[in-house]
Amino acid sequence: xxxxxxxxxxxxxxxxxxxxxxxxAVVVADxxxxxxxxxxxxxxxERFFNVxxxxxxxVDVAAGLAxxxxxxxxxxxxxxxxxxxxQIRTCVAYANTNVKLVGSYSGLSNFKDGPTxxxxxxxxxxxxxxNMTVVEVADAVEARKMVPAVAEHEGPVYLRVSRTExxxxxxxxxxVKIGKAAVLRDGSDVALIASGxxxxxxxxxxxxxxxxxxDAYVVDMSTIKPLDAELVWKLAAETGALVxxxxxSIIGGLGGAVAEALGAKCPAVLERIGVxxxxxxTSLNYEELLDHYGMSIKDIVEAAQRAVKRKxx
Amino acid sequence: xTYHPERLVRxxxxxxxxxxxxxxxxxxxxxxxxxxxxLSASEIITALIFHQLRIDPKRPDxxxxxxxILSKGHACSLLYAALARRGFFPREELQTWGxxxxxxxxxxxxxxxxxxxMTTGMEGHGIAVGAGLxxxxxxxxxxxxxxxxxxxxxxxxxxxxxxAMIASKYRLSELTVIVDHNHVQLDGPVHxxxxxxxLVDKWKAFNFAxxxxxxxxxxxxxxxxxxxxxxxxxxTAIIAHTTxxxxxxxxxxxxxxxGRPPNDEEFAQAVSELRRRFPKQ
Numbered sequence: 001x002x003x004x005x006x007x008x009x010x011x012x013x014x015x016x017x018x019x020x021x022x023x024x025a026v027v028v029a030d031x032x033x034x035x036x037x038x039x040x041x042x043x044x045x046e047r048f049f050n051v052x053x054x055x056x057x058x059v060d061v062a063a064g065l066a067x068x069x070x071x072x073x074x075x076x077x078x079x080x081x082x083x084x085x086x087q088i089r090t091c092v093a094y095a096n097t098n099v100k101l102v103g104s105y106s107g108l109s110n111f112k113d114g115p116t117x118x119x120x121x122x123x124x125x126x127x128x129x130x131n132m133t134v135v136e137v138a139d140a141v142e143a144r145k146m147v148p149a150v151a152e153h154e155g156p157v158y159l160r161v162s163r164t165e166x167x168x169x170x171x172x173x174x175x176v177k178i179g180k181a182a183v184l185r186d187g188s189d190v191a192l193i194a195s196g197x198x199x200x201x202x203x204x205x206x207x208x209x210x211x212x213x214x215d216a217y218v219v220d221m222s223t224i225k226p227l228d229a230e231l232v233w234k235l236a237a238e239t240g241a242l243v244x245x246x247x248x249s250i251i252g253g254l255g256g257a258v259a260e261a262l263g264a265k266c267p268a269v270l271e272r273i274g275v276x277x278x279x280x281x282t283s284l285n286y287e288e289l290l291d292h293y294g295m296s297i298k299d300i301v302e303a304a305q306r307a308v309k310r311k312x313x
Numbered sequence: 314x315t316y317h318p319e320r321l322v323r324x325x326x327x328x329x330x331x332x333x334x335x336x337x338x339x340x341x342x343x344x345x346x347x348x349x350x351x352l353s354a355s356e357i358i359t360a361l362i363f364h365q366l367r368i369d370p371k372r373p374d375x376x377x378x379x380x381x382i383l384s385k386g387h388a389c390s391l392l393y394a395a396l397a398r399r400g401f402f403p404r405e406e407l408q409t410w411g412x413x414x415x416x417x418x419x420x421x422x423x424x425x426x427x428x429x430x431m432t433t434g435m436e437g438h439g440i441a442v443g444a445g446l447x448x449x450x451x452x453x454x455x456x457x458x459x460x461x462x463x464x465x466x467x468x469x470x471x472x473x474x475x476x477a478m479i480a481s482k483y484r485l486s487e488l489t490v491i492v493d494h495n496h497v498q499l500d501g502p503v504h505x506x507x508x509x510x511x512l513v514d515k516w517k518a519f520n521f522a523x524x525x526x527x528x529x530x531x532x533x534x535x536x537x538x539x540x541x542x543x544x545x546x547x548x549t550a551i552i553a554h555t556t557x558x559x560x561x562x563x564x565x566x567x568x569x570x571x572g573r574p575p576n577d578e579e580f581a582q583a584v585s586e587l588r589r590r591f592p593k594q
Contacts, residue, residue: 025448025449025452046451046452047452049448049479049483051475051479051482052478052479052482054441054472054475054476054478054479056437056441056471056472056475057440057441057444057472057475057476057478057479058441059441060438060441060442060444060445060472060476061441061442061444061445061448061476061479062445063431063438063442063445064431064441064442064443064444064445064446064447064448064449065445065446065448065449066445067380067423067430067431067442067445067446067449068445068446068448068449068450068452068453068455069376069449069453070449070452070453072445086435087438087472090432090433090434090435090438091431091432091438091442094422094432095422095423095424095431095432096424
């Protein structure tokens with residue numbers, strides 16, 4: 001399958017959407033070439049602000065731009081938004097300013113720079129803030145289509161973008177809707193619910209499971225908050241066995257959100273794939289790093305098998 | 314620079330003293346609030362709300378209004394009193410400060426209180442938010458000015474200086490920062506907790522135009538605001554030396570009065586002092 005860069009697709013989409021919507025502004029904290037905001041900067045220098053390594057002030061500047069009627073996209077590495085957590089809580093979430101925070105280099109995707117640059121807790125932090133919508137994209141097409149959706153969604157949004165290239169999963173006909181998950185594969189025995197780069201891994205896991213007679217749903221839960229709980233409940237009722245998969249801690253992210261939804265209404269067996277409450281290590285390769293920390297295709301397959309077995313117990 | 318007639322200065326001075334009484338009454342009734350830093354900022358807030366800002370109480374969301382960010386949000390009792398007196402909401406509503414379901418939060422909330430341009434209360438944000446507002450005005454071709462009132466303790470926040478660097482990078486002459494330099498913070502004198510000296514040099518080093526004044530002198534405040542408006546190509550910082558707890562003898566320069574309400578006796582004495590000392594000079 002053809003692989004395409006998620007971050008580059010995001011950057012190009014931002015520039016394209018900037019042409020359509022004159023209210024879009026971009027702020028970035030000295031990582032423009034990394035997070036691919038250069039396309040926008042080239043086309044719209046008067047709406048582009050590189051504020052240097054000032055993540056806290058960058059968030060505040062974005063809040064000010066929003067107060068002035070703009071739709072600011074504030075960009076940095078996902079881990080660096082943690083530095084601005086209070087700014088995000090006060091000036092974006094609580095003040096309910098129309099700011100879009102784009103956390104690039106998410107999860108372990110900045111494998112080579114090591115654990116200082118990895119992030120396993122950003123979704124957990126963002127998701128627990130009132131007013132905040134949390135979105136993660138699974139491929140280049142979804143990244144491209146998510147930019148207008150995020151811009152036109154009124155209120156604070158945290159958009160999680162991976163540094164990596166992944167197989168293209170969606171065709172051009174795909175319609176992104178915030179709050180609505182996409183079912184990529186129908187099943188009956190177990191449901192694999194994933195976000196970001198783990199969606200394509202789950203699709204591969206589902207193929208392997210099929211060979212063993214386990215029929216798995218695969219869901220791209222691109223909106224982690226508000227979670228598409230209706231779909232989670234439907235899949236829980238239908239299959240009784242769920243597996244979540246994310247490049248994030250199993251605490252507080254997609255797995256946490258699904259567990260909360262299940263607990264609230266429709267208990268079912270749940271296995272969570274993700275970083276298991278540990279700091280990670282530097283690697284020469286992203287795929288190997290995911291594998292090493294329990295997020296391999298094999299891990300997903302085994303989690304699905306366990307889930308199926310547990311529901312029969 | 315316009316000459317401010319004595320009558321205007323006196324009129325504003327009277328309002329500033331009335332606002333002190335309002336704010337202290339609010340803190341007394343609620344048994345919570347921040348008297349010291351509210352009393353120190355009265356001339357500055359009065360000059361802005363009743364004279365300098367192009368605002369319209371009938372249209373609190375008017376796109377072209379000047380913006381005021383009370384970055385030292387703990388002085389909100391005085392801001393609320395000023396906004397009520399200026400007509401943004403009824404003065405009786407001041408009685409509901411801090412009540413569940415009310416529009417006046419413990420610190421300013423832009424979504425709840427008419428006339429509050431930005432939610433504040435966590436120190437350090439105002440300058441960067443103000444910079445964002447100025448940048449938006451440039452893109453949208455609007456001509457409003459942005460005023461940000463910060464505390465001196467607040468000048469210990471890193472994010473404040475990040476905001477200052479951004480404001481000077483983009484030469485935001487529409488931005489005026491006023492430092493309520495009352496020399497006392499929650500835990501004690503600023504020079505003991507974390508010295509800022511020289512504060513004026515710091516702002517100069519961040520490429521701000523600087524004006525140093527007595528921030529409890531109404532004429533000096535008015536003149537400084539006028540001067541700031543004339544400065545081109547860079548933002549301005551007005552370093553306004555003030556007295557924490559200004560106007561109430563036992564509160565003046567005392568860190569203990571940063572965030573505690575007066576009891577019955579203290580309140581009675583404070584009111585009588587504020588009334589007695591009015592008008593000043």
